[in-house]
Each structure stands twice: as C-alpha cells, then as structure tokens.
Amino acid sequence: MINIRTRLTYQFSFLVTLILLFFSLGVYFFSKLYLEKRFFKRLQDRAITTTTLLFDLQQTDSTVLRLIDAANKEPLLNENISVYNEKTKEVLFSTNPANTQFHEQFIPQFDSTAQTLYLHQNEYQIVAIHLTGGGKSSNWVIVSGIDQAGKEALDDLKKILMVMILAAILLLGISGWLFADRALAPMSRIIQQVNTIFPANVAKRVEHPNRSDEIGLLVATFNQLLDRIEQALNTQKMFIANVSHELKNPLTKINSQIDVALIQKRNPEVYERTLQSLQEDTRTLIQLTNTLLELANTSIQANAMPFEPVRMDELLWETKTQLQEWHEDYRILLTFTDFPDDEDALITPGNRASLQVLLMNLIDNACKFSPTKTAKVNFKSNGGTLTIAVSNEGVQIPEADLPYIFQPFFRSNSTALSSKGHGVGLAIVSQITQIHQGNIAVRSTPEGTTFTLTLSTIFSF
Numbered sequence: 458m459i460n461i462r463t464r465l466t467y468q469f470s471f472l473v474t475l476i477l478l479f480f481s482l483g484v485y486f487f488s489k490l491y492l493e494k495r496f497f498k499r500l501q502d503r504a505i506t507t508t509t510l511l512f513d514l515q516q517t518d519s520t521v522l523r524l525i526d527a528a529n530k531e532p533l534l535n536e537n538i539s540v541y542n543e544k545t546k547e548v549l550f551s552t553n554p555a556n557t558q559f560h561e562q563f564i565p566q567f568d569s570t571a572q573t574l575y576l577h578q579n580e581y582q583i584v585a586i587h588l589t590g591g592g593k594s595s596n597w598v599i600v601s602g603i604d605q606a607g608k609e610a611l612d613d614l615k616k617i618l619m620v621m622i623l624a625a626i627l628l629l630g631i632s633g634w635l636f637a638d639r640a641l642a643p644m645s646r647i648i649q650q651v652n653t654i655f656p657a658n659v660a661k662r663v664e665h666p667n668r669s670d671e672i673g674l675l676v677a678t679f680n681q682l683l684d685r686i687e688q689a690l691n692t693q694k695m696f697i698a699n700v701s702h703e704l705k706n707p708l709t710k711i712n713s714q715i716d717v718a719l720i721q722k723r724n725p726e727v728y729e730r731t732l733q734s735l736q737e738d739t740r741t742l743i744q745l746t747n748t749l750l751e752l753a754n755t756s757i758q759a760n761a762m763p764f765e766p767v768r769m770d771e772l773l774w775e776t777k778t779q780l781q782e783w784h785e786d787y788r789i790l791l792t793f794t795d796f797p798d799d800e801d802a803l804i805t806p807g808n809r810a811s812l813q814v815l816l817m818n819l820i821d822n823a824c825k826f827s828p829t830k831t832a833k834v835n836f837k838s839n840g841g842t843l844t845i846a847v848s849n850e851g852v853q854i855p856e857a858d859l860p861y862i863f864q865p866f867f868r869s870n871s872t873a874l875s876s877k878g879h880g881v882g883l884a885i886v887s888q889i890t891q892i893h894q895g896n897i898a899v900r901s902t903p904e905g906t907t908f909t910l911t912l913s914t915i916f917s918f
Contacts, residue, residue, distance in 0.1 A: 465637035492607035500584035533602035543595040707738040762808040788831040818882040823849040848907035863887035
C-alpha cells in the first residue's frame with residue numbers, strides 16, 4: 458500500500474513532467490516552424506535573385522550561373538534552381554541540368570492562380586514563384602535545397618531538451634519528496650497528538666497553529682468529534698451511576714424487608730403489609746426496567762421504525778383520553794389554534810406509536826408536576842409545520858438545569874422532591890423528536906413551564 462507521501466511525490470513529478478514535456482514539444486515544434494520559414498525565405502530570395510539576373514539583365518546561361526554562384530554567400534546543400542515555361546512545357550534554365558527531373562515532378566502540382574508555392578519532398582524544401590506580366594507570365598522559378606544547418610540545430614535542440622527533461626525529472630523526484638514531507642508534517646504532528654489521547658484524558662484536544670487552512674478545519678472537526686465523545690462518555694458515566702442508584706434503592710429495600718420478615722414469625726397482617734410493600738417496590742423496578750428498555754429500543758431501532766402519515770390532532774385526542782383513563786385526577790385542556798381547512802396540513806410522516814409515547818410523556822410530566830394536575834396543550838398548524846405547546850403551572854425549572862433536562866436520569870432538584878420518577882421520560886422525548894427530524898424547546902418561568910414541539914407536515918417533504 459503506497460503511503461500519501463509517496464503518492465504525492467509521484468503525482469507531483471508526473472504532473473510537472475507532463476508540463477515540461479508539453480513545453481519542450483512546443484519549443485521544438487515552433488523552432489522547427491521558424492527554421493522552415495527562415496529557409497523558405499532564403500529559397501525565395503534565391504528565386505528573386507535568379508529572376509533578376511535571368512530576365513532583367515538578359516544574360517546568357519553561363520553568365521547567369523557565374524552571377525548566381527557569386528551571389529551565394531551562403532551556399533545551400535544540394536541547391537538547384539530551375540526556370541520552367543508553362544507555354545512551351547520546357548525547362549528554360551537549370552543550375553543542375555543533369556537533375557532537372559527532380560523539379561519536373563512538382564510541375565503537375567503548380568496552380569496558375571497562385572503566386573508562390575511551398576513544398577516538401579523528404580529532406581528537400583521547394584519554393585516555386587509564378588512570374589506574371591512583362592512577357593514573363595508563363596514562367597515558374599523553382600528553387601530547392603536542404604537546410605542542413607537547421608537540421609543540425611534541431612538535433613542539438615532535441616538533445617538539449619531531452620537532457621534537461623531527464624535532469625528535471627530527477628530534481629522533481631527529490632523536491633517532490635521533500636515537498637510532500639513538508640506538506641504532511643502537520644499530519645504527523647496531529648497523529649502524535651491523537652495517540653496521546655486516552656479515555657483518562659479525553660478532555661485533551663488537538664492543536665494546530667493555522668486554524669483557517671484545510672488541516673486546521675480538519676483539526677477543528679476532529680476536536681468537535683472529541684467534544685461529542687467526551688460528552689457521550691460523561692453521559693454514559695452518569696447513566697451508569699444513575700441506573701445503579703435507581704436499582705440499588707428498591708433492591709436494598711426489598712432485601713431489608715425480607716430480612717426483617719425472616720427474623721421472627723409474625724402475624725398474617727404484618728406479612729400482608731410486607732408483601733404489599735414488596736409489591737410496590739417490585740412495580741417500581743418493573744417500571745424502571747420497562748423505561749430503560751423503551752429508551753434502548755428508541756435508540757437502536759431508530760432506522761428500522763416504519764413511518765406512515767400520522768394525523769396529529771387525532772393522536773392528541775387519543776393520548777388525552779388514554780391518560781385520563783389511567784389518571785382520573787388529570788385535567789388536560791386542548792386548544793386548536795389556526796386550524797387549517799386542508800387535513801393534509803395536520804399530517805406528519807412518522808411512527809405513530811413513538812409519537813404517542815412522546816406526547817404521553819410530555820403531557821404526563823405537565824400534569825404530574827402541576828399543583829392542580831392540569832396540562833394545557835395548544836395545537837397549531839401553520840406554514841408546513843405543526844406546533845404543539847404543552848404547559849403547566851408548576852415549579853420553575855432553574856435556568857442552570859435546562860441544558861441537561863433531556864439527558865437520561867437527570868432530575869432537577871425542584872422536581873425531584875415534588876414527584877417520583879426516574880428522569881428518563883424527557884430523554885425518550887428528545888430521541889423520538891430527533892428521529893422525526895423535529896425540534897423540542899423548553900421555557901420555564903415562575904408562572905410555569907412550557908415544552909414546544911415542532912414537526913414538519915407532509916407539505917414540506
């Protein structure tokens with residue numbers, strides 16, 4: 458498995474090598490075009506010189522040859538100059554009469570409408586100029602040659618570019634390795650810091666000097682994860698401590714009553730009172746166990762819960778009826794505000810049983826902690842959202858306790874003394890709300906406490 462440093466070195470070297478190759482090919486290609494263009498210009502100058510000497514000076518063939526040789530300060534390799542007449546179909550003049558066939562093979566390619574033609578034949582470059590006017594309208598001056606100097610220059614340029622590319626690849630490999638090491642150095646420091654974090658010092662965080670770069674954002678995200686892990690560990694510790702405490706009290710009480718009953722024989726009335734007390738403690742344990750199972754099932758089966766359209770106003774009436782059957786002293790006052798005409802605005806996608814557990818916990822808590830056992834429930838549908846506010850006129854929850862009331866087994870001192878319970882109901886409410894992508898908020902004042910549940914209707918999906 459290739460590590461990131463090696464992979465970065467390969468990628469960096471490969472990318473820059475491609476750029477160098479592209480640049481080198483561009484230099485070679487444009488240099489070749491420039492040399493060809495320059496050589497064609499020299500051939501064209503030769504053609505113009507020949508035209509001047511042959512037609513303007515009206516010299517003989519031998520004289521023209523001497524003048525042309527004298528004008529060639531830089532003779533071209535295998536240079537050949539010919540003059541072809543279109544009317545007579547003959548070569549009027551050639552600096553190399555023995556090789557006139559070489560130029561004659563290009564004659565079929567001549568276009569009488571063109572002024573100048575540039576041709577290639579193997580290593581040869583050919584320029585043909587069409588002479589017009591002044592009695593020269595039917596003549597072509599053909600000049601050919603080999604650009605040996607240009608060829609040698611291109612070969613030298615190719616060797617230089619190849620050597621430079623090979624040297625650049627070597628330097629790229631070394632510099633890429635060092636660059637990757639420097640780029641990944643912060644990651645190595647982060648790994649070292651993470652390896653020092655254990656459950657015993659989970660409060661420790663990863664440090665990085667630059668918080669605005671990508672690694673800094675990664676460190677910030679990792680620290681946020683550590684925050685959640687620390688919170689989860691603290692919640693787990695508190696959960697275990699609270700469960701142990703909640704289980705220990707009734708079990709100790711049951712064991713003590715059994716021990717007292719077995720010390721000596723007692724009359725049936727005493728045994729009956731003892732059994733009634735044991736039954737009450739056993740019910741407490743059963744209720745706690747069922748609550749814990751309900752909390753666990755809500756967490757584990759969150760993704761497996763079947764969702765269906767649930768009409769919340771009907772579910773509220775069912776919850777009210779069921780709670781008042783169980784507790785005859787409860788008073789539940791339902792108020793429907795902004796009741797819509799379209800019944801789809803009353804429907805939310807969710808799990809009916811879970812939503813009923815949520816409503817029962819909220820309303821039961823409101824009645825239980827109210828001096829008059831009264832809960833006020835306000836139901837409202839507006840703008841694609843359902844809002845259910847459950848309030849009572851109970852003891853104010855201290856502001857310092859509000860952030861923790863949805864944690865399992867947390868009980869505020871103001872409520873722990875006024876009613877029995879285990880502090881799990883609101884934790885279940887919070888989890889069911891999260892599963893349904895809703896929101897639960899609480900506001901507590903001396904006049905009372907209000908829990909506001911917000912859910913989305915099917916219109917918003």
